Amino acid sequence: MRAPSLRTRLASRGFDGTTLLVLPGLAVMLGLFIYPFFYGLADSLMPKEGVWYANYANFFSDPFQYRTIAATLWLAIPVTIVNLAFAVPIAFRVRLMTRQRLLTTILVLPITLGTVFVADGLLTFLGPQGWFNRVMILVGLFDGPVKLTNNYWGVFASLVITGFPFAFLLTLSYVTGIDPAIEQAAATLGASPRQRFMRVFLPLLVPGLAVTFCLAFVQAFAVFPSAVLLGSPAGSTRVISIAAYQAAFEQYDHSLGSAIAMIMGAVELVIVLLVLGSRSLFYRGPTGGTKG
Amino acid sequence: MIRDQGLLSKIWRFAVWAVAGLFILNLLGVIAAVIVNSFATRWLGTWLPLGLTTKWYFSAWKEFQLSSVVLVTFQVVFAVVIISGLLGVTTAYALARRDFPGKRIVVLLFLLPLLIPPLTYGIPLATVLYQLGLGGSFWGVVLINLVPSLPFVVLVMIPFIEQIDPRIEAAARVFGAGTGSLFLRILLPLLLPGMLAALLLVLVRTIAMFELTFLVAGPTSQTLVVSLYYAVFASGVRAGQSIDAMAVIYMVTTLFWLVLALQFVNPSQIVARAKQQPAS
Incomplete structure (x- = not known):
């Protein structure tokens, strides 16, 4: 009896002509993503x-540089928490709506228009003579025009305008993935709305919320155009992406630019891993209501 | 569906809707501010501008050389869509149909660019492209935009291909279809709705992709969003209305494709592969 050919043995492990279709895409990713990453890492060490x-x-001895890490986190973490804190209750209401499409379409607008457009609009909208200040003075919340652009709050507002819809749509997709029969069962057994949320929904949602937090955080952490256009790029909103860009393309020091890019990626990954790691402390299991 | 009738629930419900309403009001206010300003003759210190005009559109079109910028934008975007579509669908097909050692690592490789800030991989990649002489060129912009869009196509297409029954392909083989006709007459028609959705989403995302295009774009390879950034960055040099007219032109090009995309996909698919269940 002959041993099976190499071809048969490879096919039994999952390698055949179809598997080879993965190669072109893989080659592009290796060439445009993995190779530049190691090139940048090596470049930053030269x-x-x-x-x-x-x-x-x-970087770590110059306060003008290392403070960008704190400036970025000081923007990204509060914004992500605010966005998520508003996204969860609103998603819980919207889940009960039968016609969600108009709302989701409006909310997808700022995501598709992008941060540059939103920054341009906010410069007019939040400006000293803009509609926001005028309404606030009209209803008596502000005494006079409040400076809301070219500082921390301008960038904060732009991150809420683009980040909240993102967090909301992700949360909504997780919330609607939970079987409504679970809530009905809890209500039948006499659980109040608060109990149903705290003891039934929240434990089921925590894994999804952790992922949402990470993805929303990545977006806020990468803030760049709005920090330049709406913030004070030399002062309170000099975020780490500005530092990396300036080093690489204004001082033409691609070695330092790559180094700051690596630090940026490392800080972000540490936070993402912390959040995803804490997820394992909670329940992980099916969110469907059927047996088996 | 459960409705709670207590007073506290009513207050809570009202508060939630009020916050959502305020957000949408502000969001529409931001967009409306741009549109109104682009038609304003003069708008200083009043609720609404003194008069309306369309002259800013003509001046913006000339000042920012928008005819060439719009042309370049569409060339870049369609090149990215075609390349990432071809490579993405073939890759997704292999990943959906075969289980091979190392598959998890390959999938992780396609997930990473969506989890890492664009500037982190953009700066080293831009450095490499400049050293290859591609910086500032059309193909440099296309290549850097492939990094987020190829994985996006792959991740959208994998579940779509998985739900096509492999026995359909087997049946076609039994009836004597070759690889070519199997692909053209069986797979392509089945895959078309998913491909259309994935590619339209890539199109919308690439028009709005600022950071990566900005790193490698030269004077002749700028897309609309990069030109808009430079215009806002240097505001004061030109009339604000002219910049906002350009922003409206950018908005219209994006929204045209968004409306088209929304014929095929659910809005929440723009951020996630949503497994929507009808809420009962």
Whole structure:
């Protein structure tokens, strides 16, 4: 009896002609994503002058540079928490609506228009003579025009305008994925709305909310155009992406630029891993109501 | 469906809707501010502008050389859509149909670009492209835009292909279909709705993709959103109405494709692969 051919043995492990279709896409990702990443990592370890870690040492010894990490987190974390805190109750209401499409279509607008357009609109809308200040003065909440652009709050507003719909739509897709029969069962057994939320929905939602938090955080953490246009890019909203961009394309030091990009990715991954790690402390299991 | 009738529930319900309403009001206010300003003759210190005019559209079209910018935008976007569509669908097909050692790593590789800030991989990639002489060129912009759009197509198409019964392909084989006719006459018609949805979503996302295009775009390879950024960045040089007229032109090009995309997909699919269940 002959041993099976190499072809048969490979096919039994999942390698055949169809598997090879993965190669073109894989090659593009290796060439445009993996290779540049290692190139950047190596580049960041070959500074213009000084020892191999000079870029990183410079970054962490210059307050103008290392404070960008705090400035970015100081924007991204509160914005993500606010967006998620509003997204959950609103998603719980909207889940009961039968015609959600108009609402979701309006909310998808700022995501598709992008941060540059939103920043341009907010410059007029939040400006000293803009509609927001005028309405606030009219209803008596502000005494005079309040400066809301070219500072922290301008960037905050732009991140809420683009980030809230994102967090909301993701949360909505998780919330509608929970079988309504579970809630009906809890209500039949006499659970109040608060109990149903705290003891039934929340535990089921926590894994999805952790993922939503991460994706919303990644967006807020990467803030760049609105921090330049709506913030004070030399002051309170000098976020880490501005530092990386300036190093690479204004001082033409691609080595330092790559180093800051690596630091940026590392800080972001640490937070994402912390959030996803804490997910395992909660219930993980099916959210459907049927048996088996 | 359960309705609670207590007073606290009513207050809570009202508060939630009020917050949602205020958000939408502000959102529409931001968009309306841009549109109104683009038609304004003069708008300083009043609720509404003094008069309306369309002259800013003509001046913006000339000042920002929008005819060439719009042309470049569409060339870039369609190149990205076609390349990521071809590569993405073939890759997704292999990943959906075969289970092979190392598949998890390959899938992770396609997930990573969506989890990492664009500037983190954009800056090293832009450096590589500049050293290859592609910086500032048309193909540089296309290549850098493939990094987020190819994984997006793959991740949207995998579940779509998985739900097509493999026995249909087997049956076609039994009746003597070759690989070519199997693909053209069986797979393509079945895959078309999903491909159309995925590609329209990529199209909308690429028009609005600022960060990556900005890193490699040169004077002749700028897309609309990058030109808009430069115009807002240097505001004061030109009339604000002219910049807003350009913003409206950008908005119309984006919304045209968004409306088209929404014929095929649910709005929440723009952010996630939603498994929608009808709420009962």
